Amino acid sequence: xxxxxxxxxxxxxxxxxxxxxxxxxxxxxxxxxxxxxxxxxxxxxxxxxxxxxxxxxxxxxxxxxxxxxxxxxxxxxxxxxxxxxxxxxxxxxxxxxxxxxxxxxxxxxxxxxxxxxxxxxxxxxxxxxxxxxxxxxxxxxxxxxxxxxxx
Numbered sequence: 326x327x328x329x330x331x332x333x334x335x336x337x338x339x340x341x342x343x344x345x346x347x348x349x350x351x352x353x354x355x356x357x358x359x360x361x362x363x364x365x366x367x368x369x370x371x372x373x374x375x376x377x378x379x380x381x382x383x384x385x386x387x388x389x390x391x392x393x394x395x396x397x398x399x400x401x402x403x404x405x406x407x408x409x410x411x412x413x414x415x416x417x418x419x420x421x422x423x424x425x426x427x428x429x430x431x432x433x434x435x436x437x438x439x440x441x442x443x444x445x446x447x448x449x450x451x452x453x454x455x456x457x458x459x460x461x462x463x464x465x466x467x468x469x470x471x472x473x474x475x476x
């Protein structure tokens with residue numbers, strides 16, 4: 326009887342199959358490829374987030390320059406005012422190698438209107454130049470001069 330039990334036990338062991346070494350290696354390779362794709366996706370996501378954050382900072386800076394132009398009297402909106410505009414030092418980390426260009430031009434078709442153009446260029450984290458940002462604002466004289474020269 327004991328002999329028959331041992332034979333039954335051996336036949337059960339041979340019927341139960343485990344994973345072979347080849348199957349395990351294939352599963353590990355598939356897992357490694359999937360993990361590689363997840364890491365690449367995470368890296369791409371972080372890069373895009375940093376790029377979007379830098380663009381948001383650039384938009385905010387350009388809007389600040391246009392708001393500063395709004396606060397200046399119309400007669401003071403000149404090329405000298407435009408040349409005096411600078412990027413704050415605290416933004417150097419967020420906008421590497423940033424260059425701010427501001428120009429003030431008179432609009433020929435409307436003599437009491439000036440166009441202020443703000444252009445901001447910077448490099449992305451990888452050192453590639455980001456798409457430049459350009460914003461424009463039109464500013465008109467708040468009142469027209471009277472015949473005596475005073476508004």
